Amino acid sequence: MTEHPDLAGLQRRLTEFAAARKWQPFHTPKNLASALSVEAAELVEIFQWLTPEQSATVMSTPTTAHHVTDEVADVLAYLLQFCEVLGIDPLAALAEKIERNEGRFPVPGAEDAT
Numbered sequence: 584m585t586e587h588p589d590l591a592g593l594q595r596r597l598t599e600f601a602a603a604r605k606w607q608p609f610h611t612p613k614n615l616a617s618a619l620s621v622e623a624a625e626l627v628e629i630f631q632w633l634t635p636e637q638s639a640t641v642m643s644t645p646t647t648a649h650h651v652t653d654e655v656a657d658v659l660a661y662l663l664q665f666c667e668v669l670g671i672d673p674l675a676a677l678a679e680k681i682e683r684n685e686g687r688f689p690v691p692g693a694e695d696a697t
């Protein structure tokens with residue numbers, strides 16, 4: 584089984600990749616947010632005209648699966664670079680958001696069970 588890299592390690596590799604190419608001046612929050620939006624739109628484009636049933640099977644076709652996987656990687660790469668530039672811990676941000684949503688959107692009927 585292949586070991587998965589950790590989030591901090593991936594962020595470090597992305598930072599080193601950009602630094603080696605002297606891209607840091609272009610990696611502003613505005614530019615990274617724009618790039619993230621473009622990559623997310625490219626992911627949406629794959630599903631644009633599919634029915635819900637077709638969209639659920641995109642990973643069964645190797646070419647489409649590869650395309651989806653690449654776009655997911657692009658979205659995640661730009662999100663991680665965005666977080667790095669602004670000093671956001673993406674896992675902590677997600678955990679806090681889930682906690683707030685659990686409070687905002689209680690499980691229906693859960694209050695009746697107590």
